[in-house]
Amino acid sequence: MAQSVLFILICTLFYKANSLTCYQCIPETSTRCAETKVECPFGQCGTMKITSYAGNNKLNDMITKNCSLTRQCVAASVNFGITxxxxxxxxxxxxxxNNNQSEPGTRIPNGIQCYTCTGEDCSSTLPCADDEDHCIKATVNTDGQKMIMRGCATRNLCEGDLSTQIGQSSISSVDLTCCEGHLCNSAQTVTPGCLFQLGLLVYAIAHTSF
Structure with a gap:
């Protein structure tokens, strides 16, 4: 009996010693949310910032704060040219x-290029930046329509948890195919699409968070 009590006491002390109090702020319908405090029994405190762009123009920032596993403490990006x-x-x-977050610096081209689409023409090239070392093809299926897009992406967006979560998006069916190498996402004419489907893909990627 004494051993059981001692074991429970040690476990309790270990839990308290290794738990963290983190800020939690999870936007639901907008880019802003109410900040609260939460106990995190494992992992770390995290602040995720998701920034979406149309061309070179920033559209919005969404900031989420919560407990984070170590594997979630990453940076990732995807660039289709138009967005x-x-x-x-x-x-x-x-x-x-996790009470603040530094602003990201200017994106720096890394010498890799991938094909991108302008309308139905996918023969244009796009310079990749920072850690975008993969070329990507993304196929969005929604309401019986299909759109294929091409661009640059980081490895962690092409593989593992991020790719799985994007592919399982409830708003549309998203199929990601990545390759590593200069202009490896071959240029072909694609099925005509629309900006609405492009917006769905961006939404799916932007909501892949904690």
Whole structure:
């Protein structure tokens, strides 16, 4: 009996010593939310910033704060030329440390190029930036219509949890195909699409968070 009590006491002390208090702020219908505090029994505190662009013009920022697993503390981006999404989840491991986030610097071309689409023509090339070391083909199926897009992406958006969550988006069926190498996402004429479907894909990517 004494051993059982001692075991429970040690486990309780271990839990308290390794838990964190983090800020939590999860937007639902807008880019703003009410900030609260939450106990995180594992992982770290995280602040994820998702920025969407139309061309070179910033559309909006969405900031989410919550507990984060170490594998979620990543930066990722995808660029289709006409639109792009940049995600950055900064993590820390002290109480209430996720109270702010530094602004990202200017995106720097890395020498890799991928094919992109302008209307139905996918013979144009797009310079990739920062850690975008993959070329991507994204097929969006919604309401019986299909649109195929091409561009640059980071490895972690093409593989693992991010890719799975985007593909399982409830708003549309999204199929991602990535390759590594200069202009590897071959240029072909694609099925005519529309900006509405492009918006669905951006929405799916932007809501892949904690």
């Amino acid at each position: 792009s999404v940049v995600m950055n989840n900064q993590c820390c491991n002290t109480n209430l440390c």
